[in-house]
Amino acid sequence: MTEFSFWDILRNLLLAARWTVVLSLVSFTGGGIVGAALLFLRIGGRRGMQFLSRGYIQLFQGTPLLMQLFLAFFGLGLFGIDVPAWLAACVALILWTAAFLAEIWRGCVESIAKGQWEASASLGMGYLQQMRYVILPQALKVAVPPTVGFSVQVVKGTALTSIIGFVELSKAGSIVTNATFQPFTVYGLVALIYFALCWPLSKSSQLLERKLNVAHRNH
Amino acid sequence: MSLIAITEVKKRFGDNEVLKGISIDIAPGEVVAIIGKSGSGKSTLLRCINGLETIDEGSIVVAGAQFLPDEVHLKALRLKVGMIFQQFNLFPHLTAGGNVMLSQMVVKKTPKKDAEAVARKMLDRVGLAHKFDALPDELSGGQQQRVAIARALAMQPIALLCDEITSALDPELVAEVLAVVKELAAEGMTLVMVTHEMRFARDVCSRVVFMHQGRVHEIGAPEEVFSNPRTPELRQFLGVQ
Amino acid sequence: MTYQFDFGWLIDSLPVLLKGIRITVQLILIGAVFGVALGIACAWVRALGPKWLKPVVATYVELIRNTPFLIQLFFIFFGLPSLGIRMSELTAANLAMIVNLGAYSCEIIRAGIQATPRGQFEAGASLAMTPFQTFWHVVLVPALQRIWPALSSQIVIVMLGSAVVSQIAAEDLTFAANFIQSRNFRAFETYFVSTLIYLALAILLRQLLAGLGWMLFPRKASR
Numbered sequence: 001m002t003e004f005s006f007w008d009i010l011r012n013l014l015l016a017a018r019w020t021v022v023l024s025l026v027s028f029t030g031g032g033i034v035g036a037a038l039l040f041l042r043i044g045g046r047r048g049m050q051f052l053s054r055g056y057i058q059l060f061q062g063t064p065l066l067m068q069l070f071l072a073f074f075g076l077g078l079f080g081i082d083v084p085a086w087l088a089a090c091v092a093l094i095l096w097t098a099a100f101l102a103e104i105w106r107g108c109v110e111s112i113a114k115g116q117w118e119a120s121a122s123l124g125m126g127y128l129q130q131m132r133y134v135i136l137p138q139a140l141k142v143a144v145p146p147t148v149g150f151s152v153q154v155v156k157g158t159a160l161t162s163i164i165g166f167v168e169l170s171k172a173g174s175i176v177t178n179a180t181f182q183p184f185t186v187y188g189l190v191a192l193i194y195f196a197l198c199w200p201l202s203k204s205s206q207l208l209e210r211k212l213n214v215a216h217r218n219h
Numbered sequence: 220m221s222l223i224a225i226t227e228v229k230k231r232f233g234d235n236e237v238l239k240g241i242s243i244d245i246a247p248g249e250v251v252a253i254i255g256k257s258g259s260g261k262s263t264l265l266r267c268i269n270g271l272e273t274i275d276e277g278s279i280v281v282a283g284a285q286f287l288p289d290e291v292h293l294k295a296l297r298l299k300v301g302m303i304f305q306q307f308n309l310f311p312h313l314t315a316g317g318n319v320m321l322s323q324m325v326v327k328k329t330p331k332k333d334a335e336a337v338a339r340k341m342l343d344r345v346g347l348a349h350k351f352d353a354l355p356d357e358l359s360g361g362q363q364q365r366v367a368i369a370r371a372l373a374m375q376p377i378a379l380l381c382d383e384i385t386s387a388l389d390p391e392l393v394a395e396v397l398a399v400v401k402e403l404a405a406e407g408m409t410l411v412m413v414t415h416e417m418r419f420a421r422d423v424c425s426r427v428v429f430m431h432q433g434r435v436h437e438i439g440a441p442e443e444v445f446s447n448p449r450t451p452e453l454r455q456f457l458g459v460q
Numbered sequence: 461m462t463y464q465f466d467f468g469w470l471i472d473s474l475p476v477l478l479k480g481i482r483i484t485v486q487l488i489l490i491g492a493v494f495g496v497a498l499g500i501a502c503a504w505v506r507a508l509g510p511k512w513l514k515p516v517v518a519t520y521v522e523l524i525r526n527t528p529f530l531i532q533l534f535f536i537f538f539g540l541p542s543l544g545i546r547m548s549e550l551t552a553a554n555l556a557m558i559v560n561l562g563a564y565s566c567e568i569i570r571a572g573i574q575a576t577p578r579g580q581f582e583a584g585a586s587l588a589m590t591p592f593q594t595f596w597h598v599v600l601v602p603a604l605q606r607i608w609p610a611l612s613s614q615i616v617i618v619m620l621g622s623a624v625v626s627q628i629a630a631e632d633l634t635f636a637a638n639f640i641q642s643r644n645f646r647a648f649e650t651y652f653v654s655t656l657i658y659l660a661l662a663i664l665l666r667q668l669l670a671g672l673g674w675m676l677f678p679r680k681a682s683r
Contacts, residue, residue, distance in 0.1 A: 170528065
């Protein structure tokens with residue numbers, strides 16, 4: 001059996017952390033696109049569509065991400081494809097992220113004062129014009145801090161993909177622990193690497209929020 | 220012929236009937252003040268004329284265009300009547316000039332250059348030509364309200380609805396806004412304004428409507444309404460015994 | 461798709477499922493009570509506590525909020541025994557949930573306290589209350605009422621997150637599902653059913669917390 005030095009452990013974990021980063025980026029981008037579509041159905045679509053997207057959001061927010069991963073993993077398998085873990089991980093995380101982002105963004109759109117809708121309506125703008133030129137530009141600004149804040153949840157969420165066998169930081173932690181029998185050091189390091197990924201995001205979300213609040217106080 | 224014909228308009232919010240059959244005809248060039256206690260339905264009436272609220276019964280016709288609650292009719296109506304709000308409702312992400320240009324460009328499809336020329340002219344008209352590039356944040360309340368007036372004027376409406384446009388202003392800023400309105404009145408713009416400025420209503424308006432509990436309680440020339448209130452409700456409202 | 465769905469296994473597996481549900485419910489009840497209590501204590505430290513303790517609590521909160529629950533769980537269950545601290549799967553699961561919810565609820569409650577008008581503290585002081593008395597009697601209840609919806613959501617999130625305690629072999633609902641699907645080879649159906657159970661638990665928990673809110677805060681606080 002080979003001896004692992006502290007640096008061997010760290011190097012292995014950092015290499016695996018690349019996949020945590022990639023998976024986070026894919027989930028966040030994909031989730032953002034699907035989430036935007038959901039948002040428009042939720043606030044602008046026909047009755048039936050609103051109902052559907054609301055149901056979607058409540059379903060994904062009301063069930064464990066782990067179950068969603070299992071269902072993606074075994075559900076895609078029903079179509080007779082041999083599903084690689086990374087594919088199931090991406091699908092589940094994108095769908096999960098989309099539900100949360102759509103809900104966060106809806107809150108931002110609804111936070112825009114009613115007077116903005118009325119003023120733009122009184123100038124003769126239609127719904128899409130109001131959205132495009134008046135509401136969304138303002139909502140986007142409000143949306144930045146909570147969206148950045150949620151990216152932390154996405155990074156942490158990727159840890160669960162280790163359970164369906166995707167080798168990222170958490171899985172690497174388990175593998176290295178089994179090889180070194182140093183769970184305290186290994187999981188401590190894993191936690192610190194996650195912290196190094198997440199903390200800057202959390203902090204910048206807080207700072208952005210504070211900046212936004214200061215700007216708003218001048219109104 | 221009347222420019223705005225309001226006939227037997229009724230409006231309910233749930234069980235609460237806010238407008239109980241309102242009929243007013245407003246001729247071109249008239250300046251009408253609507254006064255009354257809060258909750259008398261005066262703001263709701265104004266919002267109905269602009270289609271911000273739907274009506275349950277009756278009809279509102281502006282320059283021959285019937286108010287129907289679909290997007291085509293609403294747009295036609297709103298191109299004819301502009302509205303100024305108590306809270307200004309400027310678009311905070313756009314400059315003063317941008318506020319005045321936006322609806323010209325997206326609703327009327329006016330080319331940017333022309334929209335800008337109109338915006339400069341309108342801002343000049345309200346005395347704010349030099350604030351073209353200022354953001355709403357950087358303007359005083361009075362200035363914001365004047366930009367809002369310019370924004371409505373840029374759509375070339377045939378009538379303007381003013382919903383308590385000086386109520387959110389500090390006292391020293393009221394005069395500059397009223398001066399602009401007074402000028403518009405002198406130029407022949409049709410104005411319907413909900414207001415608490417009794418002096419202004421007396422000096423500038425051609426007719427005063429006193430609303431009480433969802434009905435037109437008294438209506439007439441200002442000297443008549445203010446000097447010779449006929450009903451106890453109006454006397455109480457005006458504070459004369 | 462030629463796959464035939466089969467839910468026939470459900471009846472035989474019912475006792476296993478029920479046991480899993482019981483443990484998940486037990487985990488979240490204990491986790492919620494002690495987690496929120498820990499959160500209140502930490503929020504007190506950050507608002508009025510001794511100076512030396514503030515950075516400790518701040519570090520704890522930041523560490524927990526910026527690392528995955530799964531890793532916290534592994535650290536407690538696999539890592540701590542290196543220091544001679546050993547515990548059962550269930551105890552580790554409970555501890556991880558309490559520590560996790562403690563950090564989040566500290567932040568949430570702190571936001572509620574920060575929204576308290578300055579005058580409330582001053583009024584308490586002017587009535588000769590100690591800072592702690594003012595905190596406990598004047599500030600805390602309106603603050604909790606203000607953030608009750610956010611706190612409720614967080615408790616539901618922790619309940620859903622508890623699915624991963626199956627990974628240290630704590631016998632919760634997910635553990636039961638894993639066990640059942642390894643016997644019936646009906647993975648999709650098994651996880652589908654357990655997902656629905658989680659959904660029902662989430663809805664139930666939300667109702668329960670809303671009801672608790674009604675009981676704890678019968679009057680509308682002035683904001």
